Amino acid sequence: MLLGPQGQPVSPQGPQVPEELAVLPSPEVVLFPYMLLPIPVTDQRLVRMIDDVVAGERKILGLFALREPDKGPTPENLYKVGTAAGIAKMLRMPDGGVQVLLQGIARIALEDITSLEPYIKARVRPLQDEVEKTLELEALVRNAVSLFQRAVSLAPNLPDELGIVVVNIPEPGQQADFIASHIRLSTAERQEILETLDVAERLRKVLSYLNREVEILELSSKIQSQVKGELDKAQREFFLRKQLEQIKKELGEEDEHTAEINQLRQQIEEAGLPEEAKKEALRELDRMAKMPPQAAEYTVARTYLDWLISLPWNRSTEDNLDVERAAEILDEDHYGLEKPKERILEYLAVRKMKEDMKGPILCFVGPPGTGKTSLGRSIARALGRKFVRVSLGGVRDEAEIRGHRRTYVGALPGRIIQGIRRAGSNNPVFMLDEIDKLGADFRGDPAAALLEVLDPEQNNAFVDHYLDVPFDLSKVMFITTANVLYTIPPALLDRMEVLELPGYTEPEKVEIAKRFLIPRQLEEHGLSDGQLRIEEDALRKVIRNYTREAGVRNLEREIAAICRKAARRIVQGEAESVVVGEDDLHDFLGPVRYRHEVAEEEDEVGVATGLAWTPTGGEVLFVEAAVVPGKGNLILTGQMGDVMQESAKAALTYIRSRAESLGIEQDFYRKWDMHVHVPSGAVPKDGPSAGITMTVALTSALTKRPARKDVAMTGEVTLRGKVLPIGGVRDKVLAAHRAGVKTVVLPEENEKDLEDVPEHVRQELKFAFVKHMDQVLDLALRR
Incomplete structure (x- = not known):
């Protein structure tokens, strides 16, 4: 590399390449x-x-590497890209x-060979x-420079000045070449970088090799320091033990109390306590030494x-930072x-680039049985950490x-410190299960106590009332789980990164089962693969009609019930192996428990198909409306909450404002009572998303136009008939698909939420995005 008067790299000013x-x-x-390279030449033709x-x-001259060094310098053995070099x-x-x-x-x-004797000559073309x-x-340049400086600081054979030189190189391509020429690479790897003309791609390859080099150097440095540390510790312990032996000989045997105090003192010295904790421990030990054991x-x-x-004040497990290996473990589980x-893989990648980053605070939210707790255990296995x-x-x-x-x-420490002690390391994966079910009474609010634990800015000095000294929780990866978010206090929820685990689709359940x-279950019931086989059609029917x-609980x-009945048949000698098909399920599980198909049923006046979200996933909801002679009363039944009742009133007001265009008598509300009922009356229901469904049901009952059963809908309605966005779109759409609905009506602003819906579901359903109630009525009511 040529350097200018200020130490900056400069390009060589030489003749153009012939x-x-x-x-x-x-x-x-x-x-x-732009690199300098000494080469010895002994072949007389080359001399x-x-x-x-x-x-x-x-x-x-042109310097070209050989593909296979043992075969000699033949034209076929030369790489096609080389370097024009000045002597x-x-x-x-x-x-x-x-x-x-x-x-x-x-x-x-290398374009073509023009001469072979007395030495090889070739026609060449410069590459830009x-x-x-x-x-x-x-970003690639900065990462490469930073990693190279790290490599320079670790490698004993690289002078520190190289870290300064690389910063002053003006062109990214030259920086990549400079770094590649100073790290250990094979000839094939160097040639690969030489042949890469795209500078960004060249930097990526250099970064990959540089990462490998830094990992090797760090491991070498760690091994060296460990060996040195172990030698120093062994020598120190040897001399101390010899001194202790001599003191014991001079003073005679110690009594039990003194021996216990000395043993504790030694344990305190070896425990690696922080200064404040060590000071408190020695103070307590001195108190113990002055009081009788009784x-x-x-x-x-x-x-x-x-x-x-x-x-474990300073005991940590070493993270497995292999992102691909972690991904395999997560997919395996x-x-x-x-x-x-x-x-999790993003955290691993960042952790690989920044060693001292704080542990994330994650909150897995989803219905029961979606794998939140077991996912935490899998994350710990992927990271190579302990799990609590x-x-x-x-x-x-x-x-x-x-x-x-x-x-x-x-008195005892709280569950956080107890969990850390069980883990035996200060960086476990710590799962706080069912955080949405915390209570509070006259003894205090545990959710408020968790504010410090789950705050990365505060938990590096968490003080347990029992210990009364700070303990560093910043290295712990906290994962909380919840079924719903609205019961979690806002201040606590604000400290966590929420990741939703929605319900599984039918194809996903089939894959999970297989x-x-x-x-x-075969292993738990002592069955082999050949003794029991459940066909895929049977599995789908179990999912649709029995759960x-x-x-997937x-x-x-x-x-498990199928496995038990199969095991009994095999033990009683009725069969050597059992195959369970779709038609056999009645014998194994009894009659069908649930019926999802609604598309086959006839259209009815006053019955609209809605979609609802529940903690266990989406559900199809039927809203019934009936008109009977009366004085204009609106009767609402089916355990509707306050918000849902207000939606029904808003729906009625909208219909009254549009009575003429809908073909309804202007004074209908004086002659008739309107009754809106949502079946499953024992189950409480609330929320504004049934607004358009209740409007369709009421309009159908008043106009005597049947509502289409193959159209399901969800959305909030305003007095002016506007359709507002709602939540839980993925679960609601999956419920509609499961129920055999053909068309789903959604607010226009919810179109973006379809990205979360599986591709096969989107292809099998027709979606209608609406802004106004008039559009909904056109879609949902028969003429």
């Missing part, structure tokens, strides 16, 4: 443009070539050979870098010290759940989180 060059074959060396080039006017210096050796110092000028492509100045290119306070102090000593998996699970369901005491003060009899549930859930129970 069209024909003498070729210098290189068995194991690749030269990059003659060097002499001819030096005697010429331009002193330029900066030549030194003759006593054995007749020469040592030449080459300086790269430009990348060249392809550079597009973008933010991505800038004292009640002695046991309390001893228990406290045991807790302090046993905590769970099917689907792409968003949570993607978030604490259930918060029904916890009502703040001390369960923060612990009890030591003044109370039987990959996980059936093999697990109604967003998760009931599905696994039904599979």
